[in-house]
Amino acid sequence: MVFKKAMGIVVSSKNFFFDLLDFFIPNLCLICNEKINRSLFSLCDNCLKQIEVSNQKDIKEFFENNLASQKLISNFYSKYVFVKDGLFQKIVHELKYNGKSRIGILLGIELGKDLLKQNWFNEIDFIVPVPIHLIKKLNRGFNQSLLIAKGIYHSTGKAVNEKIIKRIRNTETQTHLHLHERIENVKDAFKVISKEKVIGKNILIIDDVCTTGSTVNEVARTLLNAGANKISLSTLAFVKEKDFSLIV
Numbered sequence: 001m002v003f004k005k006a007m008g009i010v011v012s013s014k015n016f017f018f019d020l021l022d023f024f025i026p027n028l029c030l031i032c033n034e035k036i037n038r039s040l041f042s043l044c045d046n047c048l049k050q051i052e053v054s055n056q057k058d059i060k061e062f063f064e065n066n067l068a069s070q071k072l073i074s075n076f077y078s079k080y081v082f083v084k085d086g087l088f089q090k091i092v093h094e095l096k097y098n099g100k101s102r103i104g105i106l107l108g109i110e111l112g113k114d115l116l117k118q119n120w121f122n123e124i125d126f127i128v129p130v131p132i133h134l135i136k137k138l139n140r141g142f143n144q145s146l147l148i149a150k151g152i153y154h155s156t157g158k159a160v161n162e163k164i165i166k167r168i169r170n171t172e173t174q175t176h177l178h179l180h181e182r183i184e185n186v187k188d189a190f191k192v193i194s195k196e197k198v199i200g201k202n203i204l205i206i207d208d209v210c211t212t213g214s215t216v217n218e219v220a221r222t223l224l225n226a227g228a229n230k231i232s233l234s235t236l237a238f239v240k241e242k243d244f245s246l247i248v
């Protein structure tokens, strides 16, 4: 839609709206407070580039140490590394606890661009974000893994199916639990709702941060028990050092 002013100046109504919004509520980068051009996201390009990225060696090591032995998850990719007091920690905190939900979509878009380069990504039938319990969703207002999955859809076109599995137990926070306690904590916490949609499918599980793999392994186990063919995993980040006191 286009406005035509009396003086003959043509103004796009969309830009006009955002310019006006910018004037009253400037869009600031949540990390450096720099004013950024009006966009749907709250992170400037400079800060986005500074987030600690992973490398193939660390990804492989994390996969072998935390996921491979369970033989549930076949492929793994994570774009960032969760470092204590690092930029990613700050950003994921804004996402999960300060309601900055758009960051989830923005980082999901970035993750999706990398996933297209993984040789196993092509075989994925659809994406399943790790479900959170209804009570947690009501408290937080959104499931951060679903936002990341939506960002991945934006970059890759892979369908997101958030309704085939649900969390039936509201598990206690895992922050202070050790590995064996975490495994017990999430045992039987998930249930497949639409078994017919799972059978024979290659599914990509999405989560924000992977610490020990106990949650995603349980989601994978539940999907495989329901008849899924192969499970892959992608997270925004993984915790390199095993510091269980990290807030994730």
Ligand SMILES: [Zn+2]
Binding pocket: 029, 030, 031, 032, 033, 034, 043, 044, 045, 046, 047, 048
């Ligand atoms: Zn910034």
